Amino acid sequence: MIEIRNLTKRFGGTPVLDRIDLDIADGERVVVIGPSGTGKSTLLRCLNFLDHPEEGRITVGGVSVDAAHASRRDIVALRRATSFVFQNYALFANKTAKENIMEALVTVQKRPRDAAERRALEILGETGLADKADSYPAALSGGQQQRVGIGRAMAIGAALMLFDEPTSALDPEWVGEVLDLMRRVAEQRQTMLIVTHEMHFAREIADRILFMEGGRIVEQGPPEKLLSAPEDERLQKFLRRVR
């Protein structure tokens, strides 16, 4: 169970996240949609403390952090309970595909190297990149890099996986393979919070969709209801534009 209470983040005085409350059940797949600049990515980044929220409480996988008084230890604990998939992949440029996945297991979780390597190869198999284990990111296509990025996040075994527009930076030809992999992650009942502009994918994969605007969750509900019978005027306008 993931609990977010009163989460607030300001950039230079203006709130980008305005007292967000959000509960996510274990195994639930939640998709966040909304116009750009409304705090969707900031919400994800705050849950991973890549951006530091000023106020609020975040509880994930037994780790509970009060944003206003978060110590360095709290932050590291929260990051270990979550995993993050970046829009620009952000693979470690000095490490191979396999090493990218092993890194969290060996350095952070202190697992033995050979066990970590076995797990990394297993995950590369699931992502369909077994033959790229020893390739460096620079030698991989965008789609392949993002699949390794998802693999790296999978390896952590986090209570919550965060996906920050994972297909937005990709050439159209690579989007499908990344979405396929995310479907497979979702099938494993992994708790996921996904920011995306892929509406068909959202409808298909989400248990619940959140519509954000102006740093707040304006409307939320199951995809059929939210996408077919939106109540809020801003959501109606947004859906007309993205379709």
Added chain:
Amino acid sequence: MRALDLDYMLGLVPVILGYVPLTLFMAVVAMACALVLASLLAVERVIRVPGLDWLVVLFISFFRGTPLLVQLFLFYYGLPQVLSFLTQINGVTAAIMGLTLHFSAYMAEAIRAAITGVDRSQWEAAQSIGMTQSQMMRRIVLPQAARIAAPTLVNYFIDMIKGTSLAFTLGVTEMMGATQKEASGSFLYFEAFLVVAILYWIIVETLNQGQKRLETYLNQAYAR
């Protein structure tokens, strides 16, 4: 104008070559120490440890702002007068210390710039998987910064090799000291210093070749 005494020059080569190991020893040890010290200074400059930052700034400013020769004299002839435990210090140790401190100040700036040059997303990715600050630095940021800084650092190493010649002013008989002694015996100053110049030159050129290989090695992960 008189002709060069080629026989003398050729005879001098093996004599000076005998002191190449000491020159390289000083340069390699000082370089290793300076790399460690410079990395620590650079990381401090990037993360800004409160209470330590001004000290690091002062250190870098002093050792970049004063001549190496002055620093060497200060260590070897000056400090032992104030700090009695340093009276036993020998010229080689003093030279290594001086070179280390002097070059670490320059290298810290180069490494700091390289760290800043590592893409922000690399830091965030390291943080996102739950690395501590020091794990992130050691495993992700510094290895990538090393690649950016490598050409500059090799240049400093070359400077350092040439800088070891100043150790002769502390009474160390290294390549330059040995040449000086030989020349004052034979009075063939031009020949002697020409030989030592050529030997330094050869060492530096060899290193330049090594640098190209090092860059290829460091770039292999980034090649498409």
